[in-house]
Amino acid sequence: MAMPAQAAALAVPGNMGDVRRSNLALVMGRIARQPAGVHLTRAHVAATTGLTKASVSSLVVALLDAGLVRETGLNPQGERGRPGVGLELNPARAVMGMEINVDYIAAGVTDLSGTLLLREVRERDNRDSEPGPVVAALAALAASLRVEATGRGIQIVGGGLAVPGLVDPARSMVLAAPNLGWEGVPLDLAALLPGSPLGVALFNEANAAALAEIARRPAGDADFLFVSGEVGVGGGLVIGAELFTGPAGHAGEVGHVVVDPGGTRCSCGGTGCLETVAGQDAIFAAAGMAGLPVTRSAALAALLSALDSGDPGARAAVDRAGRALGVALASTARVVNVGSVVLGGHFAVLDQWLRAPLLASLEKYAPGKFTPGQLTVTAVGDPGALLGAAGSVVRSLVEAPHLLQA
Amino acid sequence: MAMPAQAAALAVPGNMGDVRRSNLALVMGRIARQPAGVHLTRAHVAATTGLTKASVSSLVVALLDAGLVRETGLNPQGERGRPGVGLELNPARAVMGMEINVDYIAAGVTDLSGTLLLREVRERDNRDSEPGPVVAALAALAASLRVEATGRGIQIVGGGLAVPGLVDPARSMVLAAPNLGWEGVPLDLAALLPGSPLGVALFNEANAAALAEIARRPAGDADFLFVSGEVGVGGGLVIGAELFTGPAGHAGEVGHVVVDPGGTRCSCGGTGCLETVAGQDAIFAAAGMAGLPVTRSAALAALLSALDSGDPGARAAVDRAGRALGVALASTARVVNVGSVVLGGHFAVLDQWLRAPLLASLEKYAPGKFTPGQLTVTAVGDPGALLGAAGSVVRSLVEAPHLLQA
DNA sequence: ACGATTAGTTCATTGCCTGAACTATATGAG
């Protein structure tokens, strides 16, 4: 719920409890947004949120009781007047991010400020795998991290799982993950974090990575498209610092924008999709690297050295991918009106080779829409999906602190 | 503001006034959604909204005082128990929709239920016109309709203006309307309806037309892309029964999706945009009708008869436009994840000739995403932009009835 | 005519924010 000046018609009556929850979120958000280590007092919260000191005091008590916030010592530096009691996010609460990908599973723990405390990646070939054992292995990994966290006095209150495919979060289902060979797979998310108050949320990998980017961008720069380059090409659309997933939950899928109407068949059944030109397998094949190193990171390294040594096939393949990406981004920019793009996956790795053809293509198909500065590379990198999945739990907690109230 | 179960972090403290406004909107929305002529009582509002009878009574008094709602007689048919007092939208309040287009200006008055009460279209060539006289002529037209409405005891509380071009509603500016020859034109919207309590809102024409479609669609079918075929190709993206305009306010511009990377230059500076293949001028030119009838409706009629008589050039041109539209819609469907499309403008007129190549193209580039039933033609037609602009005012009033409180 | 039934109002209660008054604890000047 949102409560301010503009009222939107809703299906549910509002009451005073909603005011309380809204203001609780306001105070929680203020505390969460405070830079780490900078003293923040009730008085300052009141002054910056517009709430009265009396209300803030009452709301902070609720947050303390819920264990979301902690009091630190008094203001250390000598200022006039009574020193205020410091407030910060409770470091004894944390969330778990988890990821299932083609070559590995991973789990990590972040505190409520988004700092990564623990992380563990287990290599594992999940191609054409059975979902059951993969999820069981991830549950075991998560359990071990949880034990480690508990040993440090840290409670895991919830988690998020990122999967490389189309998901239906509402039904906890993986609708289609071609690279895992999963289709219509229901997941027992609760088993990943048994008994955690907030449970486990499910995300598409590119969407989770996009969420992780949000926190790492300058404030106000809250609209962008994250493009994830893996075997497939995924996308996460962020508008107003919110993930925009569209009516059916799969918006931002820039990998299947048509970039070549006369092109080749895509695994999705379509024709000339971006993925058929700029996906990892497509680039490797076009560069004449078919049947080369098994792992993707090795293949990428091989491609990079081929590019460095001036291999014409490799250069042409990347050039073509860059131009195609430009076509897709130009169209996307028109339809959803975003002017900033963040490149992830192999697009980030290949940035120096990709950038020139991509910018040229953007200028040709959407002149004036993009400046080079609006085309950036992921600030998070590999653990992006994991951090984003974890961060989403933090975010839901900041927006609805009452979820953890007694 | 929105008030229910899920709280979103906001910059502004909530208080009980927000609860009041939210519930006011809830009751107002319930009354507005009641089919015309069907008796609706306070008791029924309470039962369907979840508010208590006491709250509903109090809220209804406020709506009556604001003049938004009216009591009708008692329940006519004999049912057991005390008959309830009927409630309906006040027929003495109305809004004005206005439109500036290439060949005409238009204004119309609708009551709060969206019924068109008055409408007047004045032919007028606005190509490469000065904004001042056009707006003055529209103001005069609006004034005359307002006099007529006042004569019937109807008060105009606000209005909306639709313009064929990119607009910045916040600054009341037309950023670019190539077909009018306007660029960076500030509009004195207040002059169109002097002294009206809600003022005049500004819309892009395709967006306004999309708004008008919302009300005419079956409930639950709230996600679609409206494609407006005029000289240019515009679009209005509706998600969750809300217009989605994106970060900069121009989302849904499907006319500049790239459908042919090797294609011709577009007026926007890009290359191979949908508009270069499927815009009216493009189709007329491809059909070999350059320099034909002056007015667009005459040219369209000529094209239709050429199609009827089997003219191969005309058929090929429309075929090509249909296929290109399919490419653009396939890409758009992936990026924003809409599965329904509403055709307007010449796309609606040419539907029978366009449909087959369009569906074939959709099936080729986005297989399984569209069924023929999800491809429909405008249910509103010509006055769409006008009705949508007017409807937007009604909508804002329903969502924030307190705007008209004393 | 009277009981049953439904509509709508009145009123005491509860919850939350607000503003003012008050308490608590520091700094700095004399």
Add this chain to the structure above:
DNA sequence: CTCATATAGTTCAGGCAATGAACTAATCGT
């Protein structure tokens, strides 16, 4: 060392909005 000043935080009365129960109002069926 003491006191004025300044700032932090709590307490408390007041107001507002929703709630639920009790009450009044109006109609139907028998």
